[in-house]
Amino acid sequence: MNRVELSAQIIERKVLRYTPAGLPALDLVLAHESTVTEAQQDRKVKLDVKAVALGPVAEQLNRTDIGTSLLVTGFLGAPRNGRGVLLHITALTDIV
Known part of the structure; x- marks a missing residue:
């Protein structure tokens, strides 16, 4: 199974573009910070992750x-250049 759920903040957003099929696409960078338990020890996690959204999710993130x-x-998934990891966002919720 390949499923990711991540709390994050948008720290960078490119210009909304369109795929050859006409779908809106948006490239983003998200920042995440949390504390997790690993081997019975608390560990601070801080990372930036490249992400992409398509369709209505891209339009929502653009706003x-x-x-x-x-x-x-x-x-x-893999980015177009094949290096690293790209988070494909399929759904989102505002954290209040």
Whole structure:
């Protein structure tokens, strides 16, 4: 199974673009900070992750302010250049 759920903030957003099929697409960078337990020890986790959204989710994220806290759901894939990991966002919720 390839499913990711991540609380994060938008720290960078590119210009909304369209795929050859006419779907809106948006490239983003998200920042995440949390504390998790690993081997019975608390560990601080801080990371930035590249992400992409398509369709209505891309349009919604394009209207969302930088710095907004979100809960995103999606899956991991490879970016076009084949290096690293890209989070494909399929759903999101504002964190109040």
